[in-house]
Amino acid sequence: MVDMDAFAKPGKPYYLALGMEGSANKLGVGVIKHHLGPLDENNRAEILANVRSTYNAPPGQGFLPRDTARHHRNWVVRLVEKALKDSGVKVSDLDCLCFTQGPGMGAPLQSVVVAARTLSQLWELPLVGVNHCIGHIEMGREITGARNPVVLYVSGGNTQVIAYSRQRYRIFGETLDIAIGNCLDRFARTLHIPNDPSPGYNIEQLARKGKHLVELPYTVKGMDLSMSGILEYVDGLAHDLFSGKKSKYLYDEEDGERITVEDLCFSLQENLFSMLVEITERAMAHVDSNQVLIVGGVGCNERLQEMMGIMAGDRNGSIYATDERFCIDNGIMIAHAGLLAYRVGYGNELEDTVCRQKFRTDEVYVKWRDD
Amino acid sequence: MTETNELVPSACYTAPDLEKEFMVSTSAERTTNGSTTGPSDYLLRVTEGDYVDKDRSREGKDTRIGRLRGYVTSLQDQVNVFLTTRMNESKQAANEKAEEESIERRVLDEGADTDDDDDDDKDDELIGGS
Amino acid sequence: MRDQIVDDLQLRIPTVPLRLISQGAEALIFMTNQHPYLPAGVNPCDVDNPGKYIIKYRPPKPYRHPKLDKRITATRTSSEAKLLHKLYQLGVKAPKLIAIDAPNGLIWMEFLGYQLPDMRYSSLKNWLWLLERESDRDHPVALADNVKDCCNGIGRSIGVLHLHGIVHGDLTTSNIVLTDEATLKPSLIDFGLSSYSGLPEDRAVDLYVLERALKSTHPVYAEKYWEWILDGYHDVHEEDGKRGRKKYSETISRFKEVRMRGRKRTMIG
Numbered sequence: 196m197v198d199m200d201a202f203a204k205p206g207k208p209y210y211l212a213l214g215m216e217g218s219a220n221k222l223g224v225g226v227i228k229h230h231l232g233p234l235d236e237n238n239r240a241e242i243l244a245n246v247r248s249t250y251n252a253p254p255g256q257g258f259l260p261r262d263t264a265r266h267h268r269n270w271v272v273r274l275v276e277k278a279l280k281d282s283g284v285k286v287s288d289l290d291c292l293c294f295t296q297g298p299g300m301g302a303p304l305q306s307v308v309v310a311a312r313t314l315s316q317l318w319e320l321p322l323v324g325v326n327h328c329i330g331h332i333e334m335g336r337e338i339t340g341a342r343n344p345v346v347l348y349v350s351g352g353n354t355q356v357i358a359y360s361r362q363r364y365r366i367f368g369e370t371l372d373i374a375i376g377n378c379l380d381r382f383a384r385t386l387h388i389p390n391d392p393s394p395g396y397n398i399e400q401l402a403r404k405g406k407h408l409v410e411l412p413y414t415v416k417g418m419d420l421s422m423s424g425i426l427e428y429v430d431g432l433a434h435d436l437f438s439g440k441k442s443k444y445l446y447d448e449e450d451g452e453r454i455t456v457e458d459l460c461f462s463l464q465e466n467l468f469s470m471l472v473e474i475t476e477r478a479m480a481h482v483d484s485n486q487v488l489i490v491g492g493v494g495c496n497e498r499l500q501e502m503m504g505i506m507a508g509d510r511n512g513s514i515y516a517t518d519e520r521f522c523i524d525n526g527i528m529i530a531h532a533g534l535l536a537y538r539v540g541y542g543n544e545l546e547d548t549v550c551r552q553k554f555r556t557d558e559v560y561v562k563w564r565d566d
Numbered sequence: 567m568t569e570t571n572e573l574v575p576s577a578c579y580t581a582p583d584l585e586k587e588f589m590v591s592t593s594a595e596r597t598t599n600g601s602t603t604g605p606s607d608y609l610l611r612v613t614e615g616d617y618v619d620k621d622r623s624r625e626g627k628d629t630r631i632g633r634l635r636g637y638v639t640s641l642q643d644q645v646n647v648f649l650t651t652r653m654n655e656s657k658q659a660a661n662e663k664a665e666e667e668s669i670e671r672r673v674l675d676e677g678a679d680t681d682d683d684d685d686d687d688k689d690d691e692l693i694g695g696s
Numbered sequence: 697m698r699d700q701i702v703d704d705l706q707l708r709i710p711t712v713p714l715r716l717i718s719q720g721a722e723a724l725i726f727m728t729n730q731h732p733y734l735p736a737g738v739n740p741c742d743v744d745n746p747g748k749y750i751i752k753y754r755p756p757k758p759y760r761h762p763k764l765d766k767r768i769t770a771t772r773t774s775s776e777a778k779l780l781h782k783l784y785q786l787g788v789k790a791p792k793l794i795a796i797d798a799p800n801g802l803i804w805m806e807f808l809g810y811q812l813p814d815m816r817y818s819s820l821k822n823w824l825w826l827l828e829r830e831s832d833r834d835h836p837v838a839l840a841d842n843v844k845d846c847c848n849g850i851g852r853s854i855g856v857l858h859l860h861g862i863v864h865g866d867l868t869t870s871n872i873v874l875t876d877e878a879t880l881k882p883s884l885i886d887f888g889l890s891s892y893s894g895l896p897e898d899r900a901v902d903l904y905v906l907e908r909a910l911k912s913t914h915p916v917y918a919e920k921y922w923e924w925i926l927d928g929y930h931d932v933h934e935e936d937g938k939r940g941r942k943k944y945s946e947t948i949s950r951f952k953e954v955r956m957r958g959r960k961r962t963m964i965g
Contacts, residue, residue, distance in 0.1 A: 250621065253613050261606045266621040273624070365912070371901065371954075408763045416898075417866045417889060417905040465761045469768075472759050476721040505759040 197565045199233050199538045210290045210538065211243075213278065213314075214530025217267045217307035218299025218327050219351055220258040223247040224274040225527025226282035226289075229534055240337050240534075243282035245520060245527040246274050251390045257380065258390075264302035271310045278526070286318050291542070293533025296324030297554030299352065304550040312548060321542045323533040327524075328353060328556040331490035332364060333535060334528035339515035341488045343566065347475050347503070348556075350491035350524070351376030351395075354471070355556060356418070356478045362561045367478040368418035375467055376493045378422045382463060385430050386456060393523070398460045399496050405461025407447040407454055413466060418477050420470045429463050468499045472506045485512025495522040535563045573634040575641050579648070588644045596636025598623040602646035603639065701755045708800070714751065717817075722772075722888060723801075726751040732795040732804045743792055743806040744875060750791065752776075754801030754888075766799070772888050774798040779862065779887045780805065788856050789875065789883040808883050809873045820850070820882065821869035824914045824921070838917050844924050846880045851928025853884055854902070858929075859936055859943065863898045865889030867906035869913055896943075900950035903929075907955075 203210070209230050216223040226244040234240060250266035252258040279286070294311035297304060315322045332346050346357040346364070354375045356368035373381075376395060383394030388401070412428055414421045435443035436456065445454035475487055487507050489500060500516050507514045521528060539562040577588040599622050610617055623639075626632030701724065702716055714726040728749050731739060739746035754769045756762075773796065780793040780803075795804040809818040816822040827838040837843075850872055857864060864871070864884060871886040893899070906925070910918040933944035 252609070253617070256609075256612055259606055259608060262609055262621075265603065265605070269621050269623045408761050410767070413764075413768060415889065416901055417868070419901070419905070465764055469757075469760045469764060473721070480719075480721040502759040506757070509758065 196233065197539060197563055199535075199563065200231050202538060202540055203231060204290070210534055211284055211288055212291050212293055212323075212530040212534035212537065213275070213289055214293040214325070214330075214526045214528070214533055215271070215275075215307050215311055216295045216327070216330070216524050216526045216529045217271075217303045218295045218297070219303065219524060220250040220252075220263050220266070221247055221524040222250070222267045222270055222274060222303075222307070223524055223526030223529070224271070224278040225525060225530045226278050226284055227527055227530040227534060229538070234337065236340065240531055242527055243284060244278040244280075245525055246277045246281065247523075247525055248274060249392070251392075254389045255384050255387045256390070257384065260300045260302040263300065264306045267303050267306040268310075271307065274526075275310075275314070289318070289320055291321045291323050291533065291537045292318075293323045293325050293529045293537075294548070295327050295330065295529055295550075296543075296548065297551035298327055299550075299552060301550070301552050304552070308548055308550050312545060315545075321537070322545070322548055323537050323541055324543045324548055325529045325533045325536070326554050326556060326559050327529075328355070328357075329364060329559055329561075330528035330532040332357065332488075332556075333532040334521050334525075335488045335490040335515065335517055337531060338517050338521055339488060341486055341515040343484070344486035344488035344515060345475060345478050345482065345484050346488045346490060347471060347494070348491045349375050349471065349489065349493035349499075351380055351493075353491060354420070354422075356475050357556060358478060358482045358484065359561070359564065359566075360482075362564065364556050364559070364561065366555070366557055367481065368420070368474040371416065371419050371421040372423040373426065375422060375471065376491070378426045378467065379463070379493070381426060382429060382433070382460075385433050386460075393492065395493055395496065398464070399498065401457045402460040402464045402498065403457075405455070405457035405459070407450075407452065407458040407461070408465060409445065409454055409458060409462040411462055411466045413470065415470050415473050418474055418481075420474055422467065422470075425463070425466060429459060432459055464496075464498055468496075468502050471499065472502050475503065476506055476510070479510065479512070485510045486515065487512065488515040490517065490522065492523045495519050539563045571630075573630050573637075575634065575638050577641055577645055579645070586648065588641055588648070590637045590640050590644075592633075592637070594640065596626065596633060596640065598626050598635050598639050600639040600643040600646075602643045602650075705753055705755070709802075712751070723752050723754045726753065727807065740794075745807045748807035749794065750805050750807050752803040752805065752888075756801075769801045770798045773801050773803060775890065776887045777803055779890050782860075782862070783857075783884075783887075786856060786860060788853055789881060790887070791883070791885055808875045808885065810875075810877050818874040818877075819870050820872035820874070821913060823874055824869060824917075828914065828916055839920060842880055843921075846874070846882055847921050847924035848928035848931070850882045850884075851925040851930070852932045853882065853928075854906075854925070855929040855932030857884070858899045858902070858947065859933065859940060861892050861894050863891055863893050863902045865891060865902065867902055868909040869906075896946040896950040897954070899943075899947045900954045903947070903951050904954045 209228055212227050214225045214227065224246050225242065228241040228243055230238055232238050248270045250258055250263050292311050292315050294308055295304060311322060328348055331348055335341070335346065343359055348355045348357060352374050354370040355366050357364045358367050379398050380394045383398055388394065388397045409432065412425050414424055432445065435445070436454070436459070446452065447454060479485060479487065485507065487503055489503060493499065494516055500514065504514045572592060574590060574592060579586045605617060605619055626635035706714055712730050713728055715728065716724060717727050718725045728751055729747050730736065731749060734740070754773055756769065757765050760768065777793055777796040780790055783790040784792060791805040791808050793803070793805055796802065812818050812822055812826055814826055827843065831838040854864065854867070864887065866886060866889040871884065873883050873885055875881050875883045907922055910921055914921065930944060933940035
């Protein structure tokens with residue numbers, strides 16, 4: 196059993212951490228409370244505040260680092276103020292300040308870390324740098340109670356199948372080119388659909404109305420997968436559809452109906468998600484596990500959850516997923532993962548708070564687990 | 567009347583070829599939404615001037631710290647404009663140099679044609695630069 | 697539910713005795729002593745282990761859209777079968793194809809492999825684990841000459857595949873088996889994800905998957921094993937002359953990139 200209270204303050208029966216997340220276009224601030232002792236079914240973390248603001252680019256555009264960083268800079272103080280107000284905690288009662296050190300986009304990460312450093316000096320609190328992916332994983336485990344699942348981490352910038360082994364979250368399978376969220380987002384741009392609340396969500400809604408399955412390339416390569424070819428292909432189909440040229444319209448082979456945008460979204464999801472479920476199943480077979488935890492923004496997708504659930508059920512296992520408060524990037528997961536690290540002695544000196552755009556999940560030494 | 571313990575920022579840029587000081591005036595109009603810290607040009611362009619900026623900074627209150635925010639923004643604007651101009655100048659100089667080197671290389675190393683009637687024009691380009 | 701899949705299959709082919717020997721993510725592997733069309737007791741003479749056959753079955757995947765599922769099952773089954781036949785023609789050691797029922801996801805092939813001293817199946821994975829357990833500083837069995845030769849042979853097999861524009865697609869230590877206890881002749885199996893590709897990228901990923909598999913399941917001697925495998929891979933390309941050498945250097949330089957990319961991809965959100 197790992198001693199989670201080796202660094203507890205005498206006389207204080209709990210820990211409080213404030214976490215800040217801004218690696219992409221979501222800015223999140225959360226306040227979390229851990230009671231003494233290891234976390235388990237009887238000793239759960241308490242979420243005292245979880246606020247978020249999302250920067251959305253206009254339809255048809257992706258979010259630029261510059262504008263995203265501006266959004267984070269100009270909103271962070273307001274979010275921190277709200278988080279403190281919602282939680283009712285006093286700054287003097289906080290134990291540490293946690294921030295996303297990576298991976299992610301440079302400028303937005305930088306905006307948040309500057310805020311974290313400033314607050315750290317203002318409030319004289321230690322800083323804890325957190326790996327964004329680990330934030331998702333640890334929050335997922337805590338919220339769902341899944342002890343040791345295979346984790347599918349799917350978001351705008353990440354697509355990884357992760358399994359825990361000997362103090363590391365090891366990557367068993369991943370994308371060989373783009374992330375699935377990125378693929379969906381870019382297709383959303385091709386279709387010129389709104390980015391609000393998220394392009395992926397809007398594709399999901401369109402997909403629900405689709406019914407014809409269009410054949411798309413299916414590119415699983417062992418434990419990994421590739422998606423850029425599929426995106427290129429489906430973009431091509433969409434352009435043909437929008438071209439207005441009758442000769443370029445697609446028709447379903449069975450009922451002869453014209454293929455619509457909804458059908459394309461439907462086909463894209465079915466194709467991509469089947470690939471994800473397949474590589475997840477491979478990892479599960481490899482490590483002999485039957486539990487799956489889905490984290491990351493794309494994990495909110497109900498069709499993905501449904502498909503994964505069917506696969507897990509077939510293996511006599513189960514899936515765990517969180518709702519949009521936690522799937523989508525947020526500050527509370529950073530506070531939680533940061534606090535876990537803090538409790539086993541981690542902290543970053545100011546000079547070690549440099550952000551890293553390419554911070555791999557398996558680089559972190561998971562000292563707070565000993566299984 | 568200016569308070570004697572007003573918080574007024576300044577900045578100093580030092581380079582091998584020059585030194586520059588940046589100052590702000592406490593009497594000039596203040597804002598926390600600077601000319602260089604607005605939405606990107608790209609964003610304004612693609613939205614064809616219809617952009618609704620939801621991410622403006624809150625204006626500073628009339629306290630020392632609040633006014634400081636305004637001063638810092640204005641200082642930031644000055645610094646940004648200066649640095650951008652400087653960056654563009656050095657980029658242009660680098661491009662010109664690269665262009666010259668490329669012409670030189672094409673003629674000397676790759677044996678670009680010197681038998682054309684355009685011969686004289688080419689020589690003019692090399693010598694004259696631009 | 698997995699028993700249901702087995703029962704379901706048995707119902708569809710009631711006259712064939714089936715013994716489940718492994719269930720992967722994609723397919724179930726059964727052993728049977730029955731040949732698809734020869735009478736009981738009669739066996740072909742050109743198989744390694746007469747009387748022992750493998751039925752590879754790809755069950756339907758309920759999570760997939762039925763149209764997609766049928767397509768993938770049939771495509772993967774027939775691709776694998778065609779490839780087995782091609783390998784036979786190229787003289788690369790692989791299970792001999794006997795019969796196929798693509799729409800139903802069934803492949804009948806010869807059984808390769810034997811039982812290791814610890815009673816396990818002679819997959820490379822099990823063999824290396826056995827060697828690791830038996831090895832110590834005084835008797836580094838895991839680094840003996842026969843292991844080296846075996847790894848060379850593996851590299852050579854992969855090399856021949858790549859030279860003929862074929863990528864395996866799922867090179868793990870479970871998909872390489874030893875076929876003969878005396879000679880330790882290796883064979884590649886499970887061509888379910890194989891494809892025809894002339895791209896250095898695909899060959900590089902093929903190698904990368906195997907290197908990663910070795911490093912994660914056999915970390916102790918992985919580096920040495922990989923070195924020997926690459927030697928065999930390199931030799932077979934050298935022997936092919938100028939074309940082979942060119943292909944080799946393209947593949948290896950891409951391989952280095954893929955390795956780096958795994959560590960360097962930008963991750964956002």
